[in-house]
Amino acid sequence: MSLVEIKGLAIRFGSLHNPIHAVRHVDLSIERGTIHGLIGESGCGKTISGMALLGLLPQSARVSADAFRFDGLNLLDVAKSLRGRRIAMISQDPAAALNPVLRIGRQMDDVLKSHSGLPRFQRRAVAEELLAATGLADPRRVLKSYPHQLSGGMQQRVVIAQALATGADFIIADEPTTALDVTVGTQVLALLKRLVQERALTVLMITHDMDVVAECCDSATVLYAGHTVEAGCTDELLAAPRHPYTQALLAALPDAVAKGERLASIEGHIPSPFAVIEGCPFAPRCASAMAVCRQAKPPERDDGNHCWTCHLEPHHG
Ligand code: SF4
Numbered sequence: 001m002s003l004v005e006i007k008g009l010a011i012r013f014g015s016l017h018n019p020i021h022a023v024r025h026v027d028l029s030i031e032r033g034t035i036h037g038l039i040g041e042s043g044c045g046k047t048i049s050g051m052a053l054l055g056l057l058p059q060s061a062r063v064s065a066d067a068f069r070f071d072g073l074n075l076l077d078v079a080k081s082l083r084g085r086r087i088a089m090i091s092q093d094p095a096a097a098l099n100p101v102l103r104i105g106r107q108m109d110d111v112l113k114s115h116s117g118l119p120r121f122q123r124r125a126v127a128e129e130l131l132a133a134t135g136l137a138d139p140r141r142v143l144k145s146y147p148h149q150l151s152g153g154m155q156q157r158v159v160i161a162q163a164l165a166t167g168a169d170f171i172i173a174d175e176p177t178t179a180l181d182v183t184v185g186t187q188v189l190a191l192l193k194r195l196v197q198e199r200a201l202t203v204l205m206i207t208h209d210m211d212v213v214a215e216c217c218d219s220a221t222v223l224y225a226g227h228t229v230e231a232g233c234t235d236e237l238l239a240a241p242r243h244p245y246t247q248a249l250l251a252a253l254p255d256a257v258a259k260g261e262r263l264a265s266i267e268g269h270i271p272s273p274f275a276v277i278e279g280c281p282f283a284p285r286c287a288s289a290m291a292v293c294r295q296a297k298p299p300e301r302d303d304g305n306h307c308w309t310c311h312l313e314p315h316h317g
Contacts, residue, residue: 001072003170003202004030004053008066010226011048011057020273022048022061024226024281030219035196035203037213037220037234039249043270045226046206050172053204054089055079070170084115088168092175094155097162098147104131104158105143111165130161133198135191153184160191164199174206189216210253214238222246225271225281232306242301243308245282280311288312 011023023045030036038046051057052068053075068075070082079087091097099107108127112118118126124143131139134157147155156176163171173192177185193216195201205217213220213234221231222245230243241247248266268285271277280286283293290311298309 002029003032003071004028004036004204005067005069006049006065007068008064009049009052009068010064011045011052012062013060018274021226021275022273023052024277025228026221026223026226027228027231028221029231030202030204032202033196033200034218035193035205035216037205037207037217038223039207039210039213039220040223041208041270043225043273044223046223047174049223050089050174050204050206053079053172054083054087055081056083084166084168086168087170087172088163088166090156090159090163090171090173090176092178094152094159094179095147097159098155100147102146103143104145104147104150108143108158108162108165111162115166127161127165130164131158133164133195134158134161135187136161151184152180153187156180156184156188157191160188160195164195169200170202170204172204172206175208176205177212186215192216210238210249222249225277226273227281227309229282229310230306230308232308236305242303242306242314243282243310244286244288244312246308248285248287280309 006026006028009023009026012019012021014020026045026049038049040046052063057063063076105127109123112123112126116123116126127143128139131142136142136154136157142150142154142158150158177188180188189212192203196203205212207213217234219233220237222229222243224245230237230241230246237246238250241250252266266285271281279295280293280298283289286293293311298311300307300309301314303314
């Protein structure tokens with residue numbers, strides 16, 4: 001059984017007559033002990049789907065799903081109670097995640113105090129161990145520091161150590177390298193990969209960057225305008241994308257230019273969250289669109305390695 005199993009997730013705001021569709025139909029399946037990428041342009045619904053997993057949606061959100069499960073539990077009922085116990089979050093801005101006026105030692109201790117039940121002297125040792133596990137060379141010095149005395153990369157490692165301190169086995173990492181320079185970002189991704197292996201964690205990596213998926217994700221789901229359009233193992237997705245949107249995303253990578261290929265930009269815009277979408281959400285931008293694409297929802301297709309939604313008949317061989 002997958003750790004996370006989501007089918008047909010829809011999240012809307014506003015009134016019944018004037019709905020704002022933040023998420024329209026997201027399917028997401030995450031295997032235990034893996035890093036799963038959730039990729040798409042901004043506004044595609046990836047961050048809000050992560051917030052739903054954490055039980056962090058505002059009261060005004062209307063959520064429905066055919067299945068919305070974590071480890072067999074219905075997240076519509078238990079997401080809030082799992083947050084900080086089994087599910088933790090790493091955000092893109094580590095400075096904002098840390099309290100600027102408290103030393104790291106105090107902040108680590110607060111997390112351990114409310115999650116571990118350990119006495120104070122043991123909490124100190126565990127805090128040092130967790131900071132060391134994230135690759136911080138001098139945990140004692142870090143514990144005595146205020147956040148502003150640490151670099152962005154060190155702050156992100158502290159945030160990761162805090163996530164570990166909760167005892168969570170599922171971590172949602174929302175663009176965790178966006179605020180970091182490329183080298184430090186690569187180190188943070190390598191750290192997450194190592195922790196997944198060493199501590200039997202599962203990570204949902206929310207990103208707009210295909211390079212991040214290529215670098216550290218075992219599998220990924222591609223979102224477009226609040227819909228899952230393709231999902232599968234990373235190698236398959238990168239080598240043989242089936243959905244025209246995934247193909248366009250990959251063609252737009254600078255790497256394609258480095259290989260002498262023309263940089264393709266995707267013409268047009270993502271549909272507005274107010275729009276009523278009858279057929280395929282990508283139809284207005286899709287170079288392969290047919291009449292049926294504007295009228296009917298595309299069928300789900302599956303070749304055994306990955307699945308996608310499109311009216312185009314898959315070609316074999
Ligand atoms: Fe393009 Fe039609 Fe496939 Fe949508 S269903 S991606 S418009 S070919």
